[in-house]
Amino acid sequence: MSGDLTGLRAPGLPTGDGGGDVLVELDGVTKRFERGGTTVTAVDEVSLRVARGEVLAVIGYSGAGKSTLVRLINALELPTSGSVRVAGQDLTRLGEKELRAARAGIGMIFQQFNLLSSRTVAGNVAYPLKVAGVGREERDRRTAELLDFVGLLDRAHAHPEQLSGGQKQRVGIARALATNPPLLLADEATSALDPETTEEVLTLLRRVNTELGVTIVLITHEMEAVRRVADRVAVMERGRVVEVGDVYDVFTAPTTVPAQRFVRSATHDRPSPEALARLREHHPGHLVTVRITDRPRLQQLVDGAFRDAGVTAELVYGGVGEVRERRAGSLTYELTGGQPDPAAAVQRALAGLRAHGVVVEEEEG
Numbered sequence: 001m002s003g004d005l006t007g008l009r010a011p012g013l014p015t016g017d018g019g020g021d022v023l024v025e026l027d028g029v030t031k032r033f034e035r036g037g038t039t040v041t042a043v044d045e046v047s048l049r050v051a052r053g054e055v056l057a058v059i060g061y062s063g064a065g066k067s068t069l070v071r072l073i074n075a076l077e078l079p080t081s082g083s084v085r086v087a088g089q090d091l092t093r094l095g096e097k098e099l100r101a102a103r104a105g106i107g108m109i110f111q112q113f114n115l116l117s118s119r120t121v122a123g124n125v126a127y128p129l130k131v132a133g134v135g136r137e138e139r140d141r142r143t144a145e146l147l148d149f150v151g152l153l154d155r156a157h158a159h160p161e162q163l164s165g166g167q168k169q170r171v172g173i174a175r176a177l178a179t180n181p182p183l184l185l186a187d188e189a190t191s192a193l194d195p196e197t198t199e200e201v202l203t204l205l206r207r208v209n210t211e212l213g214v215t216i217v218l219i220t221h222e223m224e225a226v227r228r229v230a231d232r233v234a235v236m237e238r239g240r241v242v243e244v245g246d247v248y249d250v251f252t253a254p255t256t257v258p259a260q261r262f263v264r265s266a267t268h269d270r271p272s273p274e275a276l277a278r279l280r281e282h283h284p285g286h287l288v289t290v291r292i293t294d295r296p297r298l299q300q301l302v303d304g305a306f307r308d309a310g311v312t313a314e315l316v317y318g319g320v321g322e323v324r325e326r327r328a329g330s331l332t333y334e335l336t337g338g339q340p341d342p343a344a345a346v347q348r349a350l351a352g353l354r355a356h357g358v359v360v361e362e363e364e365g
């Protein structure tokens with residue numbers, strides 16, 4: 001691992017007017033495509049800020065507009081309307097030459113790695129430096145430094161086909177960082193990898209952020225990536241950003257219906273209809289799911305509410321894990337008893353929990 005990272009750290013803003021803490025600024029951005037006589041609105045009136053130094057994940061189902069959003073940020077697409085500013089520079093107002101320079105300040109990694117198969121690992125990493133006109137000696141020095149950082153110095157002379165998927169993506173990351181960009185865009189960077197390798201790449205991305213100070217915009221449909229790496233998350237649906245917030249907040253308390261749907265389906269934290277049907281076979285009582293957060297003494301509160309309502313609670317489903325190293329999950333209980341009116345007792349329990357700000361939902365079916 002590199003001892004001295006000063007040479008790798010992202011530089012300050014390369015602009016005079018890009019002050020403040022915002023690195024990427026989208027204002028009322030719309031992108032439409034004409035396709036076979038019909039118009040597709042891929043991105044619809046999106047306004048979004050990415051703070052310098054943060055990791056923002058953009059999530060949403062296929063076709064939500066995530067890739068288009070990323071391509072707008074690195075000016076591979078220009079918006080139909082609205083403005084895209086990166087480091088204070090309005091990309092929609094630049095000429096071709098200036099655009100090329102602006103793009104060089106934005107690193108990008110891809111699902112399929114996009115390495116040059118004819119070049120060695122070192123050759124791939126050095127390539128952007130060569131294009132940027134960096135001299136041989138400096139190129140070699142920086143390439144070695146980057147390969148050291150991603151843990152592949154010993155594979156410098158290998159060719160991409162000799163590497164595992166995770167190693168290829170690590171080369172992709174080293175290459176994306178070659179020109180010292182303050183911003184890294186990752187489009188489904190771990191989607192082609194197995195879980196173990198995904199973990200390794202996510203850890204590296206987190207290091208790129210914390211140790212090198214690079215701001216990251218991460219497009220993903222993988223909750224593990226969001227849970228592990230992102231500070232904030234933006235949820236997209238049909239071209240719009242419908243919810244944006246701190247990862248922990250959006251995961252544990254999504255406020256919009258699309259975010260709730262996405263978080264629920266992606267985290268499997270509530271029983272699916274199939275799981276619910278199986279539960280029903282053995283648990284005829286009332287099923288309720290309690291959202292688990294890192295609030296202190298939550299279990300005590302939940303037990304107390306059940307006891308006060310006179311119901312017996314049996315834990316039948318769920319799990320507790322971590323989102324950004326904070327406790328998060330959900331637990332489904334079967335409530336029974338509560339005579340003489342079990343239904344009223346259940347409602348008392350729910351009201352008791354909600355009065356304390358605990359999120360609890362009844363499972364239907």
Ligand SMILES: Nc1ncnc2c1ncn2[C@@H]1O[C@H](COP(=O)(O)OP(=O)(O)OP(=O)(O)O)[C@@H](O)[C@H]1O
Pocket residue numbers: 033034035040041042060061062063064065066067068069
């Ligand atoms: N160049 C293009 N020409 C026409 N339509 C496009 C173009 N690029 C994207 N679209 C359309 O815009 C919408 C958003 O696509 P986009 O790829 O941005 O979504 P996404 O959320 O990244 O989905 P995925 O995860 O499947 O890549 C889709 O309906 C897509 O078909």
